[in-house]
Amino acid sequence: MSDSGKQIVVAVTGASGAIYTLRLVQTLLCAGCQLHVVISNAAKQVFQEELGVTPPQHDQGASGWLSMFQQIQQQSDVAWNFREAGTVDAGQLGSLRQYGLADFRASAASGSARIAGMVVCPCSMGTLSSIACGASSNLIHRAADVQLKERRPLILVPRETPLGLIQLENMVRLSQAGATILPAMPGFYHGPQGMGDLVDFIVARICDHLDVPHQLSRRWGQSTSDVSGPDAT
Numbered sequence: 001m002s003d004s005g006k007q008i009v010v011a012v013t014g015a016s017g018a019i020y021t022l023r024l025v026q027t028l029l030c031a032g033c034q035l036h037v038v039i040s041n042a043a044k045q046v047f048q049e050e051l052g053v054t055p056p057q058h059d060q061g062a063s064g065w066l067s068m069f070q071q072i073q074q075q076s077d078v079a080w081n082f083r084e085a086g087t088v089d090a091g092q093l094g095s096l097r098q099y100g101l102a103d104f105r106a107s108a109a110s111g112s113a114r115i116a117g118m119v120v121c122p123c124s125m126g127t128l129s130s131i132a133c134g135a136s137s138n139l140i141h142r143a144a145d146v147q148l149k150e151r152r153p154l155i156l157v158p159r160e161t162p163l164g165l166i167q168l169e170n171m172v173r174l175s176q177a178g179a180t181i182l183p184a185m186p187g188f189y190h191g192p193q194g195m196g197d198l199v200d201f202i203v204a205r206i207c208d209h210l211d212v213p214h215q216l217s218r219r220w221g222q223s224t225s226d227v228s229g230p231d232a233t
């Protein structure tokens with residue numbers, strides 16, 4: 001897989017779906033991306049609830065996230081069964097820097113930073129609402145606001161069901177402002193073999209919208225033998 005070297009903001013908020021974040025970060029690092037990661041306080045609670053861990057600390061960098069993904073795969077009670085596929089040399093791996101919610105001096109808070117794309121995964125209804133009204137009250141909201149004003153990719157991965165009128169209207173507003181609404185809503189037509197394939201369905205679509213190469217999930221019309229992607233070792 002080629003090294004895209006893109007700078008991408010990965011914001012993690014308190015909606016269900018912490019496993020999406022872990023797989024997304026692992027995939028983007030394997031594609032050589034330079035990640036700016038911001039985690040909300042509620043997201044930390046969801047990590048604990050769903051995966052039994054707290055997200056990696058600021059000083060742990062890319063290796064902390066990659067080890068956590070390996071740990072969850074190997075030790076979790078859930079049979080995620082992510083596809084194993086190939087290896088990536090350490091030299092090809094991307095980098096990761098983590099920022100605090102109140103760190104408005106982070107480069108992602110300014111339009112002058114060369115941020116290729118931002119994804120909020122998963123995106124809570126609370127954060128969706130804050131971005132929709134331009135609150136900019138924490139680094140996640142501010143970085144998203146910057147992406148919209150700079151007319152750069154902003155991908156929101158909401159998870160809630162059913163959806164109320166206010167939530168739907170916020171999504172319409174954000175879509176009209178240029179964001180991509182990519183709900184955590186996996187399809188079943190690709191013949192998933194387990195939970196990992198369902199997670200990868202969503203992560204693959206996020207990577208497509210960030211224009212980051214991947215081979216996570218079979219594309220419609222592609223043969224099953226074509227699906228393989230790198231894992232960091």
Ligand SMILES: Cc1cc2nc3c(=O)[nH]c(=O)nc-3n(C[C@H](O)[C@H](O)[C@H](O)COP(=O)(O)O)c2cc1C
Nearest residue numbers: 013014015016040042043049124125126127159160
């Ligand atoms: C275990 C758990 C699961 C949650 N799942 C969702 C969810 O799927 N969608 C959602 O919008 N909020 C969910 N919430 C509620 C949000 O975390 C809460 O509204 C929070 O204020 C969001 O803050 P944030 O946007 O700063 O992360 C969940 C909370 C917990 C503790």
